[in-house]
Amino acid sequence: MKRLGIALLFLSSVCCAQGSGFEPASTNVWGAQYPRVDSAGRAEFRIKAPSATAVKLNFWSDPKMDMVKGADGFWTATTPPLVPGFHYYNFVIDGVDVNDAGSHAYYGGGRDASGIEIPEPGATYYLPREVPHGAVREIWYFSKVTGTWRHAVVYLPPSYDTQAKTRYPVLYLQHGGGEDETGWIKQGHANFILDNLIAAGNTKPMIVVMAYGYAHHIGYVEPDLAGKGFGSPEMQKSMQEMFSAFDDDLTKALIPYVDANFRTLADRDHRAMAGLSMGGMQTFQITFNHLDTFSYIGGFSGSGGLGMMGGPPFDTKTAYNGALADPAAFAKNVHLVWIGVGTEEPAMMHNGIVTFHDALTKGNVKHIFYESPGTSHEWQTWRRDLKDFAPRLFQ
């Protein structure tokens, strides 16, 4: 009865057309009028919290913004024009982080968080358009590495179903830290980006596999890390175990599963890997350690080595057991190394990528370096990265 009530009440939130120039965000749930966005990219938020003392609006990459309480118990805020793209956010009600019920949830920061899409005027490359659409599939595979069922998302190009004898190259595409395998579709619109690129004729039809980037080896027991700082040996060891378990899961469980269950071209010349942020770090670690498996490599706001994380500076002569030490041999073997960063990313991020770029240049390792103008450590940067990266694959 209560749920029937919910179903019907729910209708009543679908309200009248607004005349203010503000429209509900595309990231909203059905019928939610807030948050809403105008053509300048300003966004209006509101939340009901009649007994709260202080409510703030928290875009994760910016200082928190005070919201103002009205007589009706609603707190409201209107932002200045925001950078286009997808932004995570939450409300902070008397010190507690709270989702916006008007927004769909997008997994980031280690939880299902609220998000808002600010349109970029004129940019349609990541929107659904009247072109042939690939399929997005969910798969579950049992991993002997982790001893668990694992979930991944697979994009199949538009021709996959109709050209039943064609085999395709594969891009493994990883999310960032605190995100998961759903991010590249839900936040990134990777499927629409690929659909549009393939329709434009400059990108090879390819399969894209988006894996869950967290793993533990079967039987592993995490020690109690309470109170252990980021640089502590315990935390470093925990992170190494996770990276190593994901490396094993990807190369020993997922890739064999994908090659057995989809029509792939199952060799290194037709296999790429890229990732954003933490996924970029995983990409460089995994690909440089498995050059027999991958030959196209991309890091989106994520560097090789652990320089960004307080580790030793990256040196092509010694890193990854010398995989990059001979740049001529490396260039013959590896078809693409691609790194990207947003110009407005936080200094530590931006410097980390630029330092990695400089180290590759110093070591004569041929690579592409791309800067996304005006964007930060956010999805608009990574959508642009994918748009620049994907056409360079498998050519």
Add this chain to the structure above:
Amino acid sequence: MKRLGIALLFLSSVCCAQGSGFEPASTNVWGAQYPRVDSAGRAEFRIKAPSATAVKLNFWSDPKMDMVKGADGFWTATTPPLVPGFHYYNFVIDGVDVNDAGSHAYYGGGRDASGIEIPEPGATYYLPREVPHGAVREIWYFSKVTGTWRHAVVYLPPSYDTQAKTRYPVLYLQHGGGEDETGWIKQGHANFILDNLIAAGNTKPMIVVMAYGYAHHIGYVEPDLAGKGFGSPEMQKSMQEMFSAFDDDLTKALIPYVDANFRTLADRDHRAMAGLSMGGMQTFQITFNHLDTFSYIGGFSGSGGLGMMGGPPFDTKTAYNGALADPAAFAKNVHLVWIGVGTEEPAMMHNGIVTFHDALTKGNVKHIFYESPGTSHEWQTWRRDLKDFAPRLFQ
């Protein structure tokens, strides 16, 4: 930089193994220790809200439970043993509904809400097992009915890829009010239920299409419904428009899309529709009005007619333009009418279904009536419904 911090902090929430008999719920995000469940089905919750005055735990179908504040600013609660299955819940902090960051989000009640899975001892029919797995696909189709891109989820049976010439019957399977097209996979595990049934050999391999059950005709402008009660003409009209637009979208846009893009058996003898709660009501309205399109019909905790919602009592002689008025002709034409309800559903729900069942019996309309023992208006009822319903299709 902040997000890198999040990614790493995030690792530290993966804590030591617990010795209490409580284990993190399967519905949790990576690394979250709470909520957790013991073998008796009790659940422990906690949330940090140091400055809150009162925090409650809210299972939607039960009275709210007071949480207790500790010296560390965490509020905690331990439930008595809960009914097995999936339960939506939230915290209420000083009157504001708040998600649990430890839980994944599941779309219900018109928002991405928290949920917890309580295992049912011995029940494996909705879990992933070592049987052939079907594919779960996301599709996007442009609907001329609504003038928008719409998203749906499609289950393809395990043999779909390998038996490239086989065509399959289709079940259209709808979510409830306040839920969406993601619910049958994420909350319901419909894919695992079908995998296990098909592997057991008693269920025909079939395609299952899960549509988004909300729609407006293109150009429709919702009037301001603020202050309009459930029984008001304005609200009834709004609901009729939504049901009618979904009917048109399903029959004029989605079914043609599915028949054009998948290897279906595209006739009424190989097309079924079922739905839960609001989706059940939609199912009866759509199928009884389109008996040229569907021949298998299921209502899971959802009735025909509007008797549950204060409308006139259901009468087989007059309902749906007389579609059921001649029970012999109806029985020859329609292969299955199936209705189910949980014994512990709220009285209005339970009575509504039983009244519909009685009306069908009185009108000599042959049908199956199933009661799920001990479960309420929740997903465990609907999982059991699907398990009983699916093997009866297309035989």
